[in-house]
Amino acid sequence: MITDPWFYVLAVPAVIILGLAKGGFAGIGVIAVPLMALAVSPVLAASITLPILIVQDVVSVWAFRKTWDRGILILMLPSAAVGIFAGFALAAFVKPGAVELAVGAVSVVFALQRLWLERAAAPVVAARPEGLPWRGVLAGIAAGFTSQISHAGGPPFQMYVLPKKLERDVFIGTSAIFFAVVNWMKVPAYLALGQFTHQSLATSVALLPLAIASTWAGVWLVRRVPGAAFYRVIYLLLIGVGGKLAWDGAISLLR
Numbered sequence: 008m009i010t011d012p013w014f015y016v017l018a019v020p021a022v023i024i025l026g027l028a029k030g031g032f033a034g035i036g037v038i039a040v041p042l043m044a045l046a047v048s049p050v051l052a053a054s055i056t057l058p059i060l061i062v063q064d065v066v067s068v069w070a071f072r073k074t075w076d077r078g079i080l081i082l083m084l085p086s087a088a089v090g091i092f093a094g095f096a097l098a099a100f101v102k103p104g105a106v107e108l109a110v111g112a113v114s115v116v117f118a119l120q121r122l123w124l125e126r127a128a129a130p131v132v133a134a135r136p137e138g139l140p141w142r143g144v145l146a147g148i149a150a151g152f153t154s155q156i157s158h159a160g161g162p163p164f165q166m167y168v169l170p171k172k173l174e175r176d177v178f179i180g181t182s183a184i185f186f187a188v189v190n191w192m193k194v195p196a197y198l199a200l201g202q203f204t205h206q207s208l209a210t211s212v213a214l215l216p217l218a219i220a221s222t223w224a225g226v227w228l229v230r231r232v233p234g235a236a237f238y239r240v241i242y243l244l245l246i247g248v249g250g251k252l253a254w255d256g257a258i259s260l261l262r
Contacts, residue, residue: 008209014046022059022214023221029063030070030225031179033241034161034248036060041255049103053158054202057190058211059218064187066222071180076173079181080188082140083147083164087189090151095196103157104259107252114162114249118242143167154189155196159252161186165245175234 009015021039028036043052094101146167154160164185168178197203232240 008206008213009047011046017042017046018214019217022218025059026063026218026221027225027228029067029183029222031229032225032244033165033182034244037159037161037248038251040158050202051207054197054204054207055210056158057193057197058208059214060190062215063218063222064183064190066219067183067226068187070226071176071183074174074176075180075184076177079143079168080185082143083150083185084188086144086147087151088192090148091155091189091192091196094152094155098156101156102260104256106153106156106256107159108256108260111249111251111253111256114166115246115253117166118245118249122242151189155193160189162245162249165241169238169241175237179229
C-alpha cells in the first residue's frame with residue numbers, strides 16, 4: 008500500500024470527484040487520474056482508480072437501476088467492446104496525449120454548439136431523435152477506445168446521448184450501466200498488461216470507504232438539481248473536461 012502522505016493529499020479529492028461523477032455529475036471523473044498522477048505514475052494511478060470505479064459503479068447502478076434506456080445500451084455496449092479491444096491492441100502505438108487532445112477539442116466544440124442551439128431554453132424532455140444508429144456505434148467504439156487508453160470515455164458517450172434529451176435520471180442511469188459494463192470489460196486488459204499489483208489493490212481498498220460515501224453524496228446532490236439546469240451543468244462540465252483533456256494532451260505531445 009502507498010504510504011506517501013502527498014499521494015493521499017491528492018487521492019482524497021480525486022476519489023471525491025470520482026464519487027460525484029458516478030453520482031450523476033457526468034464527466035468530471037476524468038480529472039481524478041491526472042490528479043493522482045501528480046504523486047505517482049499515470050499507470051499506477053489508473054490501476055488504483057479502476058477497482059474504485061467498479062465499486063462506485065455498484066452504488067450508482069443501484070441508485071438509478073429503474074431509470075435507463077435499453078436501446079442505447081444495446082447499440083453502444085458491443086461497439087464499446089470493439090473500442091476497448093482496439094485500445095488494448097494498439098496501446099504500444101497510440102500516444103494517449105494525441106487521444107486526449109482530439110477528444111478534448113471535439114468535446115469543447117460539441118458542448119458549445121449544443122449550448123448555442125439550446126439558448127432558447129427548450130424543455131429538457133423532448134422527442135428523441137432515434138435515427139442514424141451508426142453514430143451510436145461510432146460513439147461506442149470511441150468511448151471504449153478512449154476509456155481503455157486514457158480513462159476518457161465520458162465525452163464520446165455524452166456527445167451521442169446528450170442530444171437525445173433523456174430525462175435526467177434516465178440519462179444518469181444509462182450512463183451508470185454503460186460505464187459499469189465498460190469498466191469490467193477493461194479488467195482483462197489490465198490483467199494482461201500486469202497493471203494490477205499488491206500495492207495498487209491495497210491502496211484501492213484503503214480508499215473504498217471514501218469512494219462509496221462520495222458516490223452516495225453525488226446521488227443525493229444530483230437529485231436536487233432541476234432537470235433543465237442539469238443539462239446546462241453537464242454541457243458546462245463537458246466544456247471544462249474537454250478543455251482539460253485538450254490541454255493535457257497538448258502538453259504531453261510537446262514534451
